Amino acid sequence: MTVTTDSVSAALEQTPTHERVDSHLHPEGSFDVDAHEVPTGREEIWRFTPLKRLKGLQADAEFMPSKTSCTWNTPAGARIEGVSGDEARGLRGLSGLVPNTRWAARVLAEVPDSLLIDLPADTELTEPIVVDLDGTDASVTEAGHVAMRFGAHSRAIVVLNHTGSSTVAAVVEIAVGDGADVTVVSIQDWADDAVHLSHHQARVGRDASYKHAAISFGGNVVRMDANVSYDGPGGSAELLGLYFADAGQHIEHRIFADHTAPQTKSHAVYKGALQGEKAHTVWVGNVLIRKVAEGIETYEENRNLVLTDGCQADSIPNLEIETGEIAGAGHASTTARFDDEHLFYLQSRGISEQEAQRLVVHGFFNDLIRKVGVPSIEDRLLTTVEAELAKNVLRDPGSLAAFAQEA
């Protein structure tokens, strides 16, 4: 099946119809904005998010003219451009997304244009598509829609690179054609005042491979929902996340792997580090294995490394299984400080406490960075981890020593 849609209704028709599942993981969605109440913060999907800091993005903030510059490269074979009018409207729901929040419904209904990344069937890109989104004004509330359409047996890497100051609600829809091999990396390297609410929804075609990597370092509030469903058997999704929260930052990642087809796979690994007063991270890993999804395999893990006092890491894996006929399902979640035994072993070889901590944090992230598998951003990620460490762990040995005694 090739994934092309002309309208919302067409997209809806393409969405496989499933048995209703009585599950809090997927409240019924709607394209109708008024079908969604303005959240109060008591809802399950909002209970961790500091709504007051979202500047109304979750409710009815005006979507103003964008103050975020958007530039990209266009490798041969790809079509990348801003589209509007009917073409833009036709892309809404491309990923099978039926909004379950008011803000996402508003983005689909109100944002006049879309950034379209379109790759014909059988096209293999040799260089990544890099889209740079650089915000210039966090007092402007804005919204964006990105549509990525990867034809059957195509192969591509897309990097969304967020920098600067912005207050933005973004819906990213991704359709991965049958047998395609696609990586989407989203880097949130915002300035301190940015607010970023995003929903990445992907539908994975038959026998396709989809890798999504969410990398969040900067911003005041960053919340991303990275969801995936399957169009046919044999599809596989790897959902990766790396985050580093500093004092006062709220970084929230939610994933939802909706196993809508048999013989599909999902594997999620999210790792985060926290440092400084009121650094807060949230990870919610939802996996639903529907009745039809026999023979599937899923594993999700979240690991948090708490570097200083005063941080909070929430980690919630949810696994709902509607069929017993599966190949495997599991999850793991840990939140811990430095392991004394790791540090002792390294220090017993002459390595100073600071250097030992540095090694352990790099080690914590290294395997994940390698898994992202985009060489051009590996170095940047390692450098960013180093810079984050320099802010705290490596800066003030005195406070660290006190921390170590407490631990």
Next chain:
Amino acid sequence: MSKLVITDLHVTVDTEDGPKEILKGVTLTIKDGETHAIMGPNGSGKSTLAYSIAGHPKYTITGGSVTLDGQDVLALSVDERARAGMFLAMQYPVEVPGVSVSNFLRTAKTAIDGEAPKLRTWVKDVNAALQQLDLDPSFGTRNVNENFSGGEKKRHEIAQLELLDPKVAVLDETDSGLDIDALKTVAEGVNRFRAREGKGVLLITHYTRILRYIEPDYVHVFVDGKVAESGGKELADELEANGYDKYVSALR
């Protein structure tokens, strides 16, 4: 020169019922170039002695002293002790996820020497050390102790011993869990280290087997947190024949 002097060392460990004394006055001197074997039954405090000298935070020194060439070892942090010339080969080496052996070795060598090793000779030295211990050169790309077999962990400890070149090495049951071939390989590594000038070795073991390959100058029987008897290597032969019964029953 290297001289490790342990004098009347008392050590406690915190338990649910409060501090428990494990070492009850250990006195031992390892002079330049000497190898001392410490033998004792399980639970006698042998490993506590090793970890206390290295500075593991789990143990509290309540009395006594440890000096290396006159320097107060107990006043130093764990890493300072290593830089002063102490080395502990651990019974259960720790996995450090995501940190490669080669990165680890280079970082440790840099810390010990106070400067980064010269790249060309260093790579050669590392490969030679690994090879002598029957470790594949690809070993360097693996994460420290992660998914290592028991034997690989111990051989990796001895490779570090040879590369980091301390003054005094404490080997904590390095022989346990090794088959005979691995034991010989490890013993050869220790013997290469001993052949260097002035190196001290404190060899902690439960079994006499390793003493066939690493010949000690002195043997100490360790029971109930202190040295019960000291002698030459003939003491090991006696232990081989009669076990620890005589020492343990003396306690009752």
